Amino acid sequence: MTANLMIVEDDDRVRGALRLAMEDEGYDVAEAEEAEDALEHLRDNGAPDVMIVDLMLGDMDGFTCIREIRRDHDVPIIVVSARDDTHDVVAALEAGADDFVTKPFEIKEITARMRALRRRANQTIEPQTPQELVLDADPELPLVLSPEGGTVRRGEEELHLTLTEFRLLCELAETPGRVLSRSVLLERVWDRGFFGDERIVDVHVRRLRTKIERDPSDPVVVVTVRGLGYRLDVQR
Amino acid sequence: MSRRGPGPPGHRRLLSRSQSLRGRTVIAFALTAGLVSAVLAVSVSVLGRGVWMTLIACVVFGTAIGAIVGLWLSRRLLEPLQRVTRAAARIASGELGTRLPDTDDPDLAPTVDAFNAMVDSLQRRIDRERRLVGDVSHELRTPLTTLTTSVGVMARHEQDLPERSRRALALVQAELDHLRRLLDDLLALARAEARMHRADAEPLSVRELLAHTLAERHYPPELLRVSVDATVAGRKLELERALVNLLDNAERHGGGVVAITAGRVGSEVVITIDDAGPGVAPQDQQRIFERFVTVRRSRRSGTGTGIGLALVAETVAAHGGRVVCGDRPGGGARFVVSMPLSEETH
Numbered sequence: 001m002t003a004n005l006m007i008v009e010d011d012d013r014v015r016g017a018l019r020l021a022m023e024d025e026g027y028d029v030a031e032a033e034e035a036e037d038a039l040e041h042l043r044d045n046g047a048p049d050v051m052i053v054d055l056m057l058g059d060m061d062g063f064t065c066i067r068e069i070r071r072d073h074d075v076p077i078i079v080v081s082a083r084d085d086t087h088d089v090v091a092a093l094e095a096g097a098d099d100f101v102t103k104p105f106e107i108k109e110i111t112a113r114m115r116a117l118r119r120r121a122n123q124t125i126e127p128q129t130p131q132e133l134v135l136d137a138d139p140e141l142p143l144v145l146s147p148e149g150g151t152v153r154r155g156e157e158e159l160h161l162t163l164t165e166f167r168l169l170c171e172l173a174e175t176p177g178r179v180l181s182r183s184v185l186l187e188r189v190w191d192r193g194f195f196g197d198e199r200i201v202d203v204h205v206r207r208l209r210t211k212i213e214r215d216p217s218d219p220v221v222v223v224t225v226r227g228l229g230y231r232l233d234v235q236r
Numbered sequence: 237m238s239r240r241g242p243g244p245p246g247h248r249r250l251l252s253r254s255q256s257l258r259g260r261t262v263i264a265f266a267l268t269a270g271l272v273s274a275v276l277a278v279s280v281s282v283l284g285r286g287v288w289m290t291l292i293a294c295v296v297f298g299t300a301i302g303a304i305v306g307l308w309l310s311r312r313l314l315e316p317l318q319r320v321t322r323a324a325a326r327i328a329s330g331e332l333g334t335r336l337p338d339t340d341d342p343d344l345a346p347t348v349d350a351f352n353a354m355v356d357s358l359q360r361r362i363d364r365e366r367r368l369v370g371d372v373s374h375e376l377r378t379p380l381t382t383l384t385t386s387v388g389v390m391a392r393h394e395q396d397l398p399e400r401s402r403r404a405l406a407l408v409q410a411e412l413d414h415l416r417r418l419l420d421d422l423l424a425l426a427r428a429e430a431r432m433h434r435a436d437a438e439p440l441s442v443r444e445l446l447a448h449t450l451a452e453r454h455y456p457p458e459l460l461r462v463s464v465d466a467t468v469a470g471r472k473l474e475l476e477r478a479l480v481n482l483l484d485n486a487e488r489h490g491g492g493v494v495a496i497t498a499g500r501v502g503s504e505v506v507i508t509i510d511d512a513g514p515g516v517a518p519q520d521q522q523r524i525f526e527r528f529v530t531v532r533r534s535r536r537s538g539t540g541t542g543i544g545l546a547l548v549a550e551t552v553a554a555h556g557g558r559v560v561c562g563d564r565p566g567g568g569a570r571f572v573v574s575m576p577l578s579e580e581t582h
Contacts, residue, residue, distance in 0.1 A: 011378055017385035024389050056374065082377035085366070086435075104381040104416055107388045194448040195476050199435070227439075 003118060004048035006030045008038040008065065021107045035065035047075035050114050055081035055092055063095040070096035074162055076117035078110065093203035098164040116191045120167050133173050135221050136235040143212060143221065145173055152212060164189065165208045172222060172232035181229035205230055257343040260312060268305045272298040316344050320351060332359045365430050373423055380419065383412055421543040424477060428550040437469045439578050442498050442505050449479045463499035469578040470555050478551040481544035482571050486511040488540050490569055504574045512568040521561040525549040
């Protein structure tokens with residue numbers, strides 16, 4: 001089955017080259033030169049299977065573009081940028097991107113990451129994971145994770161997590177009370193090794209906390225263990 | 237900032253003078269002198285006839301008073317200097333927002349102003365450099381992306397190309413690869429020199445670092461011999477890059493790595509990378525760590541960027557260590573990296 005890809009990139013030649021390479025890989029490619037065009041396309045046609053967004057766009061900067069997309073869609077987003085300044089990386093991830101690739105990149109690298117993101121989207125959860133896991137047993141507004149259903153609920157309200165945030169939560173929830181190092185999380189959620197960029201984990205944990213914790217500045221469910229990693233504590 | 241206004245009334249000027257460093261010093265000495273004289277006068281009148289007794293008493297009391305005042309005064313005098321020292325240390329460690337607080341002391345004000353102005357200028361320069369690295373990065377990387385991507389597509393379909401075009405394509409790919417590595421290395425070096433770090437230092441096991449680096453580059457793990465594992469406080473990606481550059485150097489100029497060892501010597505970690513190539517001539521052993529210096533050790537044409545070893549030197553220095561090139565017993569070159577152990581290792 002052909003997968004849909006949308007490329008949001010203002011430089012004509014880079015966009016052209018990317019289109020060429022991605023079509024070669026078998027993707028059905030839609031292009032947008034500016035953020036506005038991309039958002040319009042999303043409104044008219046719904047979300048593609050994966051998006052590549054350049055941070056330096058003409059009209060709207062990449063961060064704002066991603067945030068706008070995230071308002072209505074869960075689509076996996078890979079951000080590309082020539083700048084790999086910490087500030088840019090963190091800001092892009094905070095805005096809602098799932099992954100970050102620096103230009104110039106090997107086509108193999110970006111397609112591998114796209115495949116990993118899409119695999120997460122279609123993943124069926126292993127049977128060992130319980131049907132539903134109560135993460136915070138608050139009597140009024142309990143936090144309930146349903147890995148098979150692919151949802152997280154606070155009381156009656158379903159929380160909107162991106163694929164990556166959800167996957168990260170499921171990974172932590174598989175071993176409650178146990179510390180998982182950033183390396184391990186990078187490996188399991190992003191298929192990255194020892195030298196992967198750990199900032200991706202940190203930012204995603206931060207994003208997760210703003211969505212599921214009652215007080216994100218004082219997290220009790222997803223806890224940082226200094227020097228070791230992160231741990232999920234079930235609140236009874 | 238504290239500045240004295242134009243011609244304040246007489247009594248206020250006197251008061252502000254007494255608050256200044258110079259004022260306080262003058263008053264302290266004056267008081268001491270006065271006090272000692274008073275003691276002298278009192279002892280003379282009280283003890284009267286015993287000249288020696290009077291003398292001894294005066295000396296003892298006078299010295300005591302002088303010492304106490306001196307102690308107090310020296311502390312007050314050194315205090316501003318200590319504040320400057322602390323601020324300087326914080327700034328050197330990267331807290332560029334540090335400034336000395338405003339002071340009402342008219343004698344210290346010029347020092348405070350000058351110091352703060354210096355830090356402002358330093359911060360501006362670092363910000364400018366950071367922006368430059370970012371801009372250059374973007375401007376050069378964008379066309380490189382188009383080139384790399386398009387050539388990648390061509391390479392996938394090289395069967396469709398005639399022989400000559402295929403060879404030309406191979407050359408283009410090789411040169412693009414070289415350009416990309418050159419750009420990466422240059423930017424990394426610029427960042428390292430400006431001490432622009434992208435991550436915090438963390439305790440790293442040297443054994444793990446080396447094992448993972450070797451695995452990533454598909455080297456056989458048997459090459460590595462770690463006598464005692466040690467922990468360094470370092471930035472993973474920066475150290476990986478330095479190690480990879482040393483490995484590449486051995487490949488390119490030394491016919492390949494023959495041994496990598498790591499161990500503890502005193503309070504340092506020592507990592508050795510050996511090759512069995514032609515070695516490096518003694519007169520070049522220091523030069524090779526400079527930018528753009530390539531020494532033809534073998535007959536193969538240089539594929540290096542000329543920056544790899546400069547980056548190694550800079551990275552290792554930023555971690556508080558050093559790297560030297562020497563001869564391997566038995567022939568070849570031996571590169572030795574030493575770095576201080578992290579405090580957590582006992």
